[in-house]
Amino acid sequence: MDASIITIGDELLIGQTIDTNSAWIARHLNELGINVKRRVAVGDTADAIKAALDNEITESGIILVTGGLGPTSDDITKPLLCEYFGGKMVVNEKVLNHVKDIFTKRNRPFLERNLRQAEVPDNCQVLHNRMGTAPGMMFGKDGKIIVAMPGVPFEMMAIMEDHVLPLLRNKFTGYYIVHRSILTVGQGESFIAEKIVDIEENLPEYIKLAYLPSVGMVKLRLTGSGENETQLIQEIEYWQNTLSERLGNIVLAKEDIPIEQVIGRALLEKGRTVSFAESCTGGYLSHLMTQIPGASNYFKGSVVSYLIEVKENVLGVSYQTLEELGAVSEPVAIQMVEGVRKVLNTDYSLSVTGVLGPGVDDGRNPVGTVWIAVSDGNTTVAKDFRFFYDRIRNKEMTATMAMLMLWKFINNQL
Amino acid sequence: MDASIITIGDELLIGQTIDTNSAWIARHLNELGINVKRRVAVGDTADAIKAALDNEITESGIILVTGGLGPTSDDITKPLLCEYFGGKMVVNEKVLNHVKDIFTKRNRPFLERNLRQAEVPDNCQVLHNRMGTAPGMMFGKDGKIIVAMPGVPFEMMAIMEDHVLPLLRNKFTGYYIVHRSILTVGQGESFIAEKIVDIEENLPEYIKLAYLPSVGMVKLRLTGSGENETQLIQEIEYWQNTLSERLGNIVLAKEDIPIEQVIGRALLEKGRTVSFAESCTGGYLSHLMTQIPGASNYFKGSVVSYLIEVKENVLGVSYQTLEELGAVSEPVAIQMVEGVRKVLNTDYSLSVTGVLGPGVDDGRNPVGTVWIAVSDGNTTVAKDFRFFYDRIRNKEMTATMAMLMLWKFINNQL
Structure with missing residues (x-):
């Protein structure tokens, strides 16, 4: 069985929003053996939405639509679907009570326009949205299933988990x-x-x-x-x-997991801990590390020493070294990594100092210069890197290289 | 003038990769007055790619295609486009030298299969890729422009910036x-x-x-x-x-900027600095803050005190408080925020401590409980929150609420 995903919203076509919904939906359909054939994003115009529906209904048996279900004038999906499938709008009491309930809980006045949120096409099955006001809607046409859901990610996820996935699981088994x-x-x-x-x-x-x-x-x-x-x-x-x-x-x-999770497993296996001293990565490495549940079993914490005085006062980097060589240098990376290991009392430590751009900092190093160091108390290794992209991408590259270096160090491959 | 974006790759249809290319392309086309009408993602199969081309060529005047141009067997876009536009594959000397050059620089052996990367359709204009081996290709058909680029984001960006955007800028002005x-x-x-x-x-x-x-x-x-x-x-x-x-x-x-940039501007205006003490957000707040160029003018750094002993040893949180009330409590948030302000010597400080799930930590608080505190040395304010989503989303919600609280505090609105 093939599926198409249609995402609706001008924000997707002008690049203001990155579409994360489609990936989530695709992963969950795949788990049911349903193949996503196409994903289409169109703007908030009736013609574009109709054209996409016309096309995807000929291509796939399941069409999942997200977006355009809110209470404001740019949200046109609901009446359009109603008309497309030949129904008329009616107030649904269950939805109305749910919407009123949400407004009461949030202590917000219930406005005339919120009534509209309780209107649904009379030719659809209403899918309760426990995370928000806009219900999901399921239509059938020529044996095909068409489901519309709000574009807010956690509302879409709730409707998928509560209604759509169980239904598809029942209907399509065996592949x-x-x-x-x-x-x-x-x-x-x-x-x-x-x-x-x-x-x-x-x-x-x-x-x-x-x-x-x-x-x-x-x-x-x-x-x-x-x-x-x-x-x-x-x-x-x-x-x-x-x-x-x-x-x-x-x-x-042998899994599709991030490298920080691979590192976490290695540390857990060895019963060891790690800490970070981050300058130019500004907390990104720690953020990645703590995205993994259970990270507190091996990651104690970090010092984000964005300014020189923090490197000196908290990590104990020598003022003389900073003065003579600048913050982006091998000795500073080494003093940072050894400092944080002591301050946070861990087995391993990792430090990063660099200049990611667009500014050149103190001008001693070209933009993109980064020093990364790792230590276990006995051995400390530092390496320099040079990245040539913009600030954001240089930060990502630095993070990947730092994680790789830590992984190799832990596995005695450095 | 309308444009369509076609992204090719099974990874987009099984949800393994989130498509960030389309948003980037859309933003840059918009700046030239070119309206992105549709975005379509299809898998690595000839039929799906041809169907997408057929359809988008009737819809739009400009079709930008990304993905499927690598040297491995799942990369089928290049020969397919060649055939689609009725050309034949020829070795391009300039591309060949560029590919060989890249392999030499990276100290990697040049393989027979890398020769294929220098083959291009004889009916396209070759667009040099300074960031990688796979060149871009521009085809014309019935007055329409079709450009194919690699899916690796920075390679796509380089080809867009070097060739596609300048060309479109020349061709389509006045709207x-x-x-x-x-x-x-x-x-x-x-x-x-x-x-x-x-x-x-x-x-x-x-x-x-x-x-x-x-x-x-x-x-x-x-x-x-x-x-x-x-x-x-x-x-x-x-x-x-x-x-x-x-x-x-x-x-x-009055701009589409992240709240951390709004905070940065307010701090810069007042000539004030800030530091963070992060527990459950694990460095995410610092990461967001340092994504903004020039953050070193107001953000000194932070302590990611993921484990209790770091709260105690580095931030000076009282052992007794931690023991009696647990790490997720109002007094700990207050001691953290006051501690980090002193240790990092800043005007303002922000602290976060909470339990984001899936585990319940010490079991004293339900998953999703978060304490956030802000301080300027004279006044310290702490508030508790409760979030009901998963670990990743709870972290994002916490970050937004913490930034909002800091912004209100700086603007005397708390």
Whole structure:
């Protein structure tokens, strides 16, 4: 069974909002064996929405629509769908009570226009929205299922989890899509492709291999589909193992997980802790580390020493070194990493100091210069890097390189 | 002139990758007065790509395609486009030298398969990719422009900046799209809509108003289009001012900027500094703050006190308080905020301590409980919050609420 996702909203077409809903929906449909064939984003105009519906209804059996269901004048999806499927708008008492209830709880006046939020097409099944005022709506046409949901991510997720996914799970069983990933580090995709060329050629046609390169890493993804789930999982894991063995020590993990989670597992296994001293990354490394549930078992904390005086006063970096060499230098990175290890009392530590742009700081180093250091008390290693992108991307590159360096250090590969 | 964006890659349809390219492209086309009509994402199959091309070529004059240009077998866009536009593949010497050059610089062996990267359709204009090996390609058909670029974001951006945007700028002048935003805080979209209903009704038809609600805030966006840019800007700013005046003190900024930038400007104006003590947000607040260029003028740094002993040893939170009340309590938030202000020597400080889930920590507080405190040395204010989502969303909600609280405190509105 194929599905299409239609996202509605001018904010998606002028680049003001990044569409995260589609990825979430796609992942959850995949788990049910439903293949997302197309994703389309259109603006808040009736013609564009109708054209998208016309087209996707011919392409797919399931059409999930998000956006345009709010109480303001730019929200036109609801009356449009009503007309499109030939119904008329009626006030739904259950929705009305729910909307009034929400306004009472939030201590906000219930306005005339909020009444509109309780109006729904009489030809749809209303899907209760426990996270907000706008209900979801399910329409049927020629055996196809069309569901409209609000664009606010957690409202969409609630409606999907409460209604849409259970319904699809019941309706479409017996077909499975399985993904398995391999995370590799330090080699380009051509090199990897060359190394596994014979394995790739022998893959059965119902298992696809994809290469997803990113900074310093390449993710390999195997995707298989079929009717026997157990057999499919066995088979795809066989190929995952075969590929991993061939690729050897460039394999970071046999899962699609972020590197900070790989590091977390390694630390947990060894019963060790880590702390960070962040200058130019400004808390980003710590943020990534604490995105993983259970991080408090190995991550004690960090000092974001954005200004020089914090490096000196909190981390104990020597004033003389800072004065002579500037904040972006090997000795400062080393003193930072050794300082934070002591101050936060951890087994390992990681430090980063650099100039990410657009400004050049004290002018001693070109924009993009970064020093990264790791330490375990006995050994301290520092390396310099140079990145050539903008501030935001340089920060991301620095974070990836720092995490890679920490991972290698913990695994004695540095 | 309308444009369509086609993004190619199974990773977009299974939800493994979030599409950030489209937003970037859309923003930059908008600046040239080019309206993005549709965005479509399709998988790595010839049929899906051809169907998308067929459809978008009838809809728009400019079609920008990203993805599927790498050297591995799942990258099928290049030969497909060649065939679609009736050309044949030829080795391009300039591209070949560039690819070889990149491999030499990166100290990687040049493989047979990398030769393929230098093959291009003979019926396209080759667009040099200074950031990577896969060149962009521009095709023409029935007066329409079709450009294919790699999906790696910074490679796509380089090709857009070097070739596509300058070309479009030359070709399509005389039509302008202008956006202006108003950032509001603390009121829902229905309330705002009601308050400005008469102004909204009087907007000329070539100026559209959109409501973009998010956590605790609503962004209003005015979008106008026309041939006289100066007049259009004047007019749209007139409406922006009219709306802002009506909305009064719920207006945070008359720009679409993040709240951390609003805070940064306020601090800069007052010549004041700030520091953070982060527990459950784990560095996220500091990360947001340092995303803004020039943050070092007002943000000194922070202590990410993820574990209790860091709260005690670095921030000076009393052991007795931690023992008696647990880390998620009003006194701890207050001691953290006062501690970090002293340790980092700043005018203002902000602290956050909470339990975001999925685990319940010490079990004293339900998941989602968060204490936030702000201080300027004379006054310290602490408030408790309760969030009901998952770990990641609770972190984002906490960050928004903390920033709002800091902003109100700085502006004497708390």
